[in-house]
Amino acid sequence: MELSRTAYVILGMLKLGRRTGYEIKSLVDVSTRFFWAASYGQIYPELERLEQSGLVTGEREADHPRRRKAYELTPAGERALHHWLTSDAPLHLELRHEGLLKFFFADGLSPEEEVEQLRRMRAEHERMAAQMRAVEPAARLAGEERGEHHPLMTLEFGLAYNDFIVDWCRRLERRLAKGAPAEAA
Amino acid sequence: MELSRTAYVILGMLKLGRRTGYEIKSLVDVSTRFFWAASYGQIYPELERLEQSGLVTGEREADHPRRRKAYELTPAGERALHHWLTSDAPLHLELRHEGLLKFFFADGLSPEEEVEQLRRMRAEHERMAAQMRAVEPAARLAGEERGEHHPLMTLEFGLAYNDFIVDWCRRLERRLAKGAPAEAA
DNA sequence: CTGATCATGTAATTCGTTACATGATTCC
DNA sequence: GGAATCATGTAACGAATTACATGATCAG
Numbered sequence: 001m002e003l004s005r006t007a008y009v010i011l012g013m014l015k016l017g018r019r020t021g022y023e024i025k026s027l028v029d030v031s032t033r034f035f036w037a038a039s040y041g042q043i044y045p046e047l048e049r050l051e052q053s054g055l056v057t058g059e060r061e062a063d064h065p066r067r068r069k070a071y072e073l074t075p076a077g078e079r080a081l082h083h084w085l086t087s088d089a090p091l092h093l094e095l096r097h098e099g100l101l102k103f104f105f106a107d108g109l110s111p112e113e114e115v116e117q118l119r120r121m122r123a124e125h126e127r128m129a130a131q132m133r134a135v136e137p138a139a140r141l142a143g144e145e146r147g148e149h150h151p152l153m154t155l156e157f158g159l160a161y162n163d164f165i166v167d168w169c170r171r172l173e174r175r176l177a178k179g180a181p182a183e184a185a
Numbered sequence: 186m187e188l189s190r191t192a193y194v195i196l197g198m199l200k201l202g203r204r205t206g207y208e209i210k211s212l213v214d215v216s217t218r219f220f221w222a223a224s225y226g227q228i229y230p231e232l233e234r235l236e237q238s239g240l241v242t243g244e245r246e247a248d249h250p251r252r253r254k255a256y257e258l259t260p261a262g263e264r265a266l267h268h269w270l271t272s273d274a275p276l277h278l279e280l281r282h283e284g285l286l287k288f289f290f291a292d293g294l295s296p297e298e299e300v301e302q303l304r305r306m307r308a309e310h311e312r313m314a315a316q317m318r319a320v321e322p323a324a325r326l327a328g329e330e331r332g333e334h335h336p337l338m339t340l341e342f343g344l345a346y347n348d349f350i351v352d353w354c355r356r357l358e359r360r361l362a363k364g365a366p367a368e369a370a
Numbered sequence: 371c372t373g374a375t376c377a378t379g380t381a382a383t384t385c386g387t388t389a390c391a392t393g394a395t396t397c398c
Numbered sequence: 399g400g401a402a403t404c405a406t407g408t409a410a411c412g413a414a415t416t417a418c419a420t421g422a423t424c425a426g
Binding site: 191 | 384385386387388389393394395396
């Protein structure tokens with residue numbers, strides 16, 4: 001029974017608690033999104049499939065003021081999640097970075113044009129870092145309350161990661177500003 | 186005239202010299218692949234489209250021992266490339282990292298299981314770094330000869346980037362080995 | 371009462387990979 | 399002579415985004 005990565009995102013989120021598709025999507029958008037995104041177009045059909053295969057159970061909540069269907073993990077779902085978490089299958093690793101792609105081809109640009117591009121790339125990573133810092137307090141609180149430290153640690157990684165790229169951009173910008181030679185580090 | 190990112194990869198590679206589709210693919214596989222991949226299924230049809238729109242010209246090489254079609258940039262192709270390189274359109278930035286995804290959900294794992302996963306993630310990044318180091322001398326030489334420093338600088342970034350992640354994994358592995366508390370950095 | 375948010379879903383489209391098919395040439 | 403590499407292409411499939419449709423409820 002091969003599951004998609006998105007399926008595991010869902011199983012993982014349900015391990016953290018009973019949730020609707022909408023809630024899963026909202027959570028993803030402030031947490032895993034930075035290294036694994038998911039859209040409604042994936043989540044709802046995948047929930048359907050997971051229920052069909054008995055890895056999750058959905059329940060219409062009659063008490064809730066809104067019409068909604070909340071899901072939780074079945075024992076089989078827990079097992080599937082744990083199996084994936086400990087499996088030695090090759091990891092899907094993928095980076096698509098248009099800023100780096102442009103930089104690769106930047107030999108024809110003037111120093112001014114190049115600095116401008118580096119600034120734009122840096123701005124994007126600063127924006128991401130800011131978004132992460134915005135959710136950090138909530139993540140810290142939730143983590144402490146529930147004894148779950150990994151979501152916060154992943155967030156810290158994301159911050160360090162973005163800072164790393166921001167620093168790299170900044171160094172190059174400075175060097176180019178000083179009538180710089182384009183020599184490597 | 187909106188072009189795909191893959192189209193720009195091709196234009197960029199042709200800016201560096203006259204090339205066949207096969208050669209472009211080979212080059213991509215040892216250079217941009219780490220932050221922007223491309224397959225034959227994209228390259229050949231895209232070359233066709235680019236020729237149709239007059240951004241590249243292809244020529245059957247009669248002198249060459251093999252039957253092949255080499256392409257080069259037209260002035261319009263050069264302009265399109267330069268326009269993209271200096272444009273302020275939002276950058277496509279995407280990271281998909283199954284290792285981080287697992288780490289995010291790792292609160293249920295035993296320290297041993299977690300260390301094992303971190304090791305696997307580290308191994309993948311070490312492998313990538315090794316691949317980059319393998320092509321580094323050639324990239325350095327080619328860059329010096331032709332005065333094109335950015336491909337090499339991008340490679341150096343890739344190395345630093347992978348080392349950054351490798352270090353992060355290593356730190357956590359050590360902490361976990363010491364009967365570690367899972368506290369954040 | 372009105373806009374924001376909660377909530378569920380689907381259809382169309384785009385993007386990209388994988389696998390296959392084919393054949394020539396070069397290296398050992 | 400046979401394996402590796404050069405070389406071009408396509409078809410099928412899968413993964414994911416975007417946009418759309420729909421409607422209820424909540425906050426001001």
